[in-house]
Amino acid sequence: MLPVRLDRARPEPLPAQLAGAVRELVTGGTLTAGDRLPSSRALAADLGVARAVVEQAYDQLLAEAWVETRRGSGTFVASGGALPPAARTAHAPARAHAQAPPHTSAPPTRTRTRPQPAVREPQLIRLDAGTPWIDPRHLAGWRRAWREVSAVVPPRGYPDPRGLPDLREALAERLARTRGVTVRPDEILVTAGSTDGLRQLLGALGPGDVLVEDPGYRAAAETVRSAGRGVVDHPGLEPVTDLAGCAAAYVTPAHQHPLGRVMPAADRLTLLAAAREADAVVVEDDYDSEFRYDVAPVPALAALDRSRVAYLGTASKSVSPSLRLGWLVAPPEIHERLVRRRTVTHDTPPWPTQRAMFTLLREGWADKVVRTARRVYADRAPRVAAAMAPYAELAGPLAGMYSTWLTEPEPAEAARAAARAAGFDVPLLADYCRSARLTGLVLGFGGVTDTELDRALEAIVHGLTTG
Known part of the structure; x- marks a missing residue:
């Protein structure tokens, strides 16, 4: 036993x-x-x-x-093992660096033209992977939080470089309760979203490239390049066994973005071993881990090794993308470097935003929004699957606020065109790829109403069957 x-x-x-x-x-x-x-x-x-x-x-x-x-x-x-054939990724050479096209210019010419009235493009409803469902019934709580902000006297000077103390205390409680990550409030840094946390983290690391899943989060790859580091493309569903030459590995283990798979336990341990061997940091972006509706939320990778994993969280998927608020729990040595730097640069989110987020957590509003959204996603995901399954292959388990569907390039393009004609914008899977050669659709169902979702699915299926 x-x-x-x-x-x-x-x-x-x-x-x-x-x-x-x-x-x-x-x-x-x-x-x-x-x-x-x-x-x-x-x-x-x-x-x-x-x-x-x-x-x-x-x-x-x-x-x-x-x-x-x-x-x-x-x-x-579990012993690891082979991946299902449909989920395997065909890759070009591993290290891929974006290069700007050659710049050419012609001598300027001066001509008189009559101003033309601007043509306003119809605004498309975007079915993306990052827009959450916020139940309109909860908007009163949102308004109360901002009224409370307006009634509180702001700090006299620059705020705590780690972030608002009350907010960090509430976040520490939430991380322990929902993600199994036990931290003290002073170990949390409040950021202006996960990409801001990644940017600050990269500035505190030693030299080296950054391994990024491919296909993967486009903003993360661009943030790495903007920091002057090379991007090492790594197949999103294959274990990371070697981090030689890398300062960090950016991963989304709870729900691989955008293919949807949970990183297997064996791959987690292999990744941590590779990070220790190369003295690299594993950057865990835990972007929508709370939205499992088949089992309990998958525990965070940071719960296995706090000394090697830098944990990124965000309010974008649970509260609002426009709030631009997140949090970073870094290994102790890196945390101290970041605090010293932020003390000089004052690189923290605006105080009113932090204060509003604290109120939303204190009043239980964020928990209520997550519970409601989880129920909505649990209802919508099977409806999307029922419509799409006859024409495309599901890339990963149903979880979160989107699902990814593998198809040949032509049907994917036709489905996207049909959706646009109906007033919807559906991202192509190829848009998330750098070296990978995967095609299909990334179909978000968080930022729409039920009626809009039904209309979008009808258009997408029409495109898949006629393309």
């Missing part, structure tokens, strides 16, 4: 306690790849709990790829 003890006096649910204990047994080496776990019935009897407790824990570990099942044999510690 497993050397596990569950404590009913703890606030953490028993299934979560059991899943956490199994993770620790794997990371500590007590359990190794291929080890068979006890059956749910046997382990429940041994621990004196209901069988459903063990089944929920096993389901969570299976979703996180810590374990795998074998028909007729039971549950085993």
Whole structure:
């Protein structure tokens, strides 16, 4: 049997306690790849709990790829293994650097032209991967937060370089409760979003390139280039085994952007080992981890090794992209460098924004918005899948506020054109690729109404069937 003890006096649910204990047994080496776990019935009897407790824990570990099942044999510690063929990425050479086109200019000419009236393009409703659903019923809480900001006297001078103390305290509680990352408030740096946190972090690292998933978050790759560092393209669904020459690796382990897969447990451990070997930092962008609707939110990579992982969080997916607020939990040495620099540069988000976010967390507004959005996404994701599955292949599990669909280039282009004609803008998967050769659609369903989503799906399917 497993050397596990569950404590009913703890606030953490028993299934979560059991899943956490199994993770620790794997990371500590007590359990190794291929080890068979006890059956749910046997382990429940041994621990004196209901069988459903063990089944929920096993389901969570299976979703996180810590374990795998074998028909007729039971549950085993995952050994990694091959990826499904549809998810494999064909890549060009690994290191890809954007080059500007050659600049040519012609002698200027002076001509008189009659001013023409501006032609206003119709505004398209964007079905992207980053716009969340905010229930209109919750807008009163949003307005109350900003009224409270207007009634509070702002600081006399520049604010704390780490961020508003009350906000950092609320964020520390939230990270421990929802992401399993236990931090003190003074270990958190409030940022102007995840890309701002990445930019500041890169400025505090030693020399070296940055590994970035491909396909991946376009803003992250551009931020790396803007910092004067090379981008090392890495297939988004393959394990990172070598970080030689890299100062950092930027990853989205809870929900790979944009393919949607959860980074398997074995790949997490391999990534951390490669980072230790190369003395590199793993940058974890935890952008929409709260929006799982099949199992509990997947634990953060930072919970495995705080000394090696820099954790980026954002309010963009849970509160509003326009708020431009995020947080960074960096390894201790890097954290101190960042605080010293921010003390000089005052590189912190505006105080009113921080104060409003504190109110939204204190009043439970952010939790309410997340719960409501999770229910909406859980309803919409199967509807999108039902419409798309006959014509395209789902790239990853249904989770979050978007899903990615693999198709040939021509149907993808035709679907996008049909959507635009109907008033919607749907991103192409190819737009997220640098060296990768994947084609399809990235279909967001957060920033639309149900009626708009139905209209968009009708147009997209029309494009897929006629393109």
